[in-house]
Amino acid sequence: MAPLRGVRYPRCMPLADPLPGPPPSAPEEATLIDIRHVSRHYRRGVDEVHALDDVSLRIAPGRFVAFMGPSGSGKSTLMNLVSGLDRPSEGEVVVAGQSLGDLDEDELAAWRARHVGLIFQFFNLIPVLDARDNVALPLLLTDLGKAERHRRAETALRVVGLDHRLDHRPNTLSGGEQQRVAIARAIVTDPDLIVADEPTGDLDAKNAEATLGLLRELTDAFGKTIVMVTHDPRALRFVDEVFHLDKGLLLEGSDAERASEAIRLAAGGHASAGARP
Amino acid sequence: MxxxxxxxxxxxxxxxxxxxxxxxxxxxxxxxxxxxxxxxxxxxxxxxLGSNTRISVHNKAGLVYSMPQSFTRKVRQLDGVLAAVSMTWFGGAYEEEGRVTFPNFAVEAEHVGSVYPDYVFTPGAVDEFVRHRDGAIVGRKIMRQYGWKVGDRITLRSTVWPANLDVRIVGEIADDNAPMLWINRTYLDETLKAAGRGGLGIAGIIWVRVDRPERVGALMSEIDEMSRNSESPTASETEKSFISNFFxxxxxxxxxxxxxxxxxxxxxxxxxxxxxxxxxxxxxxxxxxxxxxxxxxxxxxxxxxxxxxxxxxxxxxxxxxxxxxxxxxxxxxxxxxxxxxxxxxxxxxxxxxxxxxxxxxxxxxxxxxxxxxxxxxxxxxxxxxxxx
Structure with missing residues (x-):
């Protein structure tokens, strides 16, 4: 991908109505996210915290992956680096061919607007906007007119099954519905990458399953690459791959297998199926 | 947008x-x-309130200081002066002893009409004022305040001069912007002489009416120059400036x-x-x-x-x-x-x-x-x- 410096947003986002079907299968060796020897250190008072230490991994396009690990393991830090919200202290993060270290603050913001859709644990919808305007919010950063922004927001809401709740404000929606609106907001710009931070953390079991199912569908039906940070063992049944982190390190080999096993055991029946092959 | x-x-x-x-x-x-x-x-x-052809002349030291009355006559002689009238603070108290509740001045009755042609007087008021040395002309606002009417007699006790004057209201200034009372200067002068005080030889303010607005500046300079080496040097200003100073x-x-x-x-x-x-x-x-x-x-x-x-x-x-x-x-x-x-x-x-x-x-x-x-x-x- 060409660097973004000095490039304006395109007149139209590629999201079509209806949304396109599955993309042609990517070559086996294709890589969307390439994390190269990344470390992230920061100071908290007098202490230096090593949130991530020499982590390297690759994620292919069209995959649904999870970062799992105990609190303080570095999974949220890694998610922030992948989504261009933070910068590594060392190493390089390359997403869709773009080295994020080459971009300044404003260019990084523009890059996120174009290439990343974000989903948060607490939905974080704007309470004074209805569902349609909440979903259309990221489209304010494009050159699209109001009518087209609304049309695309309605399409995205149809994808998540909420096209009958267009004019509802967040406080009139259930938690599950709010999360679906947040998912619609994340896909409305048709991003290369969807990043979800504990998307089931504030939902009951039924809505959590529905949300995970919806994310799975986005990968299966529309070829979206999804990176999810989660504690939820149910996620194992929906994701293609799990990256286990502990104390800032990426677990590999037998350590990773032991971590997966521990999650399966802790979850009982929830994760009986394990991660998808 | x-x-x-x-x-x-x-x-x-x-x-x-x-x-x-x-x-x-x-x-x-x-x-x-x-x-x-x-x-x-x-x-x-x-x-x-102010006219642009009327000048106020007063002692350079301030309004409480006087000028010789003879200076009024000198001013009248100047080229471009249509009329001039001296006004001297009488400080008369009505009813409430020792307290002046409205401004009142002793004026030259025969000159006020010429200096204030823009004032609206009740018919015959100025003539009556000239004719009767105990006459008084009163602003409409004061007339209303005290319920006076033309023909009424009132007594003013001066807080400045040793004189209590019994005056007859002969006319009204039909303008709310002139809330004052004028008495005849001759009346006060004679009363003071009768009291053995040697008469009223001074003027507080001289109001001068000039023929053309463009001559005002030159005349003010001329008047002040005329008094420069006297015991009472003067300061002249336009009526607007005079009122403005009050404000x-x-x-x-x-x-x-x-x-x-x-x-x-x-x-x-x-x-x-x-x-x-x-x-x-x-x-x-x-x-x-x-x-x-x-x-x-x-x-x-x-x-x-x-x-x-x-x-x-x-x-x-x-x-x-x-x-x-x-x-x-x-x-x-x-x-x-x-x-x-x-x-x-x-x-x-x-x-x-x-x-x-x-x-x-x-x-x-x-x-x-x-x-x-x-x-x-x-x-x-x-x-x-x-x-x-």
């Missing part, structure tokens, strides 16, 4: 708070606009009010800034999410600043409209009675409207600047960490 919906939605988020903030700004702008009409209003008032202290008061208003406006800036800061703080989660979605520093800064500016400018426009409505109402009220007349002099001009709107814009920009900058400059990951 595409952010207008977002800005308006955010302004409507806490309607009561927006209403109170707008109300405070509107009230401050209204107050500032009204006060800004005062200097121009006073100027108009002075213009209405001088009021203008100083207006300046103080304007300074206080500026300070009040500054307080409003702080209040509005506090409101804007609270609004930003309450929405820090949303702002963090917007930044995460890709809203850059300029977009965040612009929308937050637009909110504060829009609210403030809208409130300022209301304040300006309120000031216009109020001054128009005052103009209407001014027509209801002659004593209310001066209220009609205060007008919200285009300059005042511009200043009012500029003030509200300034309040908006200043109050929104700091919180908007703070929100825009905070790194996205720090903003997210603070709220999640």
């Amino acid at each position: 595409k952010y207008a919906g977002l800005v308006l939605a955010n302004l409507g988020r806490n309607k009561l708070r927006s209403l109170f903030t707008a109300g405070a700004i509107a009230l401050a702008v209204l107050l500032v606009c009204l006060l800004m009409t005062m200097p121009a209003g006073l100027d108009r008032l002075i213009s209405d 001088g202290s009021l203008k100083g008061f207006v300046t103080i009010i304007l300074i206080v208003t500026a300070l009040v406006s500054l307080c409003i800036v702080f209040i509005a800034a506090n409101t804007a800061s609270m609004a930003v703080r309450e929405r820090s989660g949303e702002i963090a999410v917007m930044k995460a979605m890709g809203f850059g520093r300029r977009a965040i800064f612009g929308t937050l600043l637009a909110e504060a500016t829009l609210l403030s400018t809208f409130a300022g426009a209301l304040g300006v409209a309120g000031a216009i409505a109020l001054t128009r109402a005052l103009k209407t009220v001014a027509t209801l009675g002659p004593t209310l007349g001066p209220l009609g002099n205060f007008t919200v001009t285009n300059d005042v409207v511009t200043a009012g709107l500029a003030l509200s814009l300034f309040v908006g920009l200043l109050s929104g600047l700091v919180p908007a900058l703070g929100a825009a400059r905070k790194p996205v990951v720090d903003a997210l960490r603070e709220v999640f």
Whole structure:
């Protein structure tokens, strides 16, 4: 991908109505996210915290992956680096061919607007906007007119099954519905990458399953690459791959297998199926 | 423009708070606009009161010092002088012993009509005043205040001279802008002579009527030059300037009010800034999410600043409209009675409207600047960490 410096947003986002079907299968060796020897250190008072230490991994396009690990393991830090919200202290993060270290603050913001859709644990919808305007919010950063922004927001809401709740404000929606609106907001710009931070953390079991199912569908039906940070063992049944982190390190080999096993055991029946092959 | 919906939605988020903030700004702008009409209003008032061909001549040392009465005659001889009349403070108290409740002067009865041709007297008043040495001419306002009518006799006890004068009202100045009483100078002069005080040889103020406005400046110089080496050097000024000096202290008061208003406006800036800061703080989660979605520093800064500016400018426009409505109402009220007349002099001009709107814009920009900058400059990951 060409660097973004000095490039304006395109007149139209590629999201079509209806949304396109599955993309042609990517070559086996294709890589969307390439994390190269990344470390992230920061100071908290007098202490230096090593949130991530020499982590390297690759994620292919069209995959649904999870970062799992105990609190303080570095999974949220890694998610922030992948989504261009933070910068590594060392190493390089390359997403869709773009080295994020080459971009300044404003260019990084523009890059996120174009290439990343974000989903948060607490939905974080704007309470004074209805569902349609909440979903259309990221489209304010494009050159699209109001009518087209609304049309695309309605399409995205149809994808998540909420096209009958267009004019509802967040406080009139259930938690599950709010999360679906947040998912619609994340896909409305048709991003290369969807990043979800504990998307089931504030939902009951039924809505959590529905949300995970919806994310799975986005990968299966529309070829979206999804990176999810989660504690939820149910996620194992929906994701293609799990990256286990502990104390800032990426677990590999037998350590990773032991971590997966521990999650399966802790979850009982929830994760009986394990991660998808 | 595409952010207008977002800005308006955010302004409507806490309607009561927006209403109170707008109300405070509107009230401050209204107050500032009204006060800004005062200097121009006073100027108009002075213009209405004063003639541009009348000169006041008084002792250079101040109004409480006198000049020789003979100087009045010298002034009358000057080329370009149509008439001149001396006025001497009588300081007469009516009813309330020792207290002067209205200005009263001893004047040269035969000259007042020529110096004040613009005054409206009751028919025959000036002639009667000349004819009767105990006559008095009284301003309409005082006549009404005491319930006097032409023909009434009143006694004035002077607080300056050893003289109690029994005078007969022979006429009225039918003008509310002349709230004074004139007695005949000859009457006071003879009374003082009878009391063994040697008569009234002095003049307090000499009012001079000049034939053409363009000669006023030269004549003032000539009069002052004429008295320069005498015991009573004079200072001449136009009637407008003379009245303006009387209003001088009021203008100083207006300046103080304007300074206080500026300070009040500054307080409003702080209040509005506090409101804007609270609004930003309450929405820090949303702002963090917007930044995460890709809203850059300029977009965040612009929308937050637009909110504060829009609210403030809208409130300022209301304040300006309120000031216009109020001054128009005052103009209407001014027509209801002659004593209310001066209220009609205060007008919200285009300059005042511009200043009012500029003030509200300034309040908006200043109050929104700091919180908007703070929100825009905070790194996205720090903003997210603070709220999640």
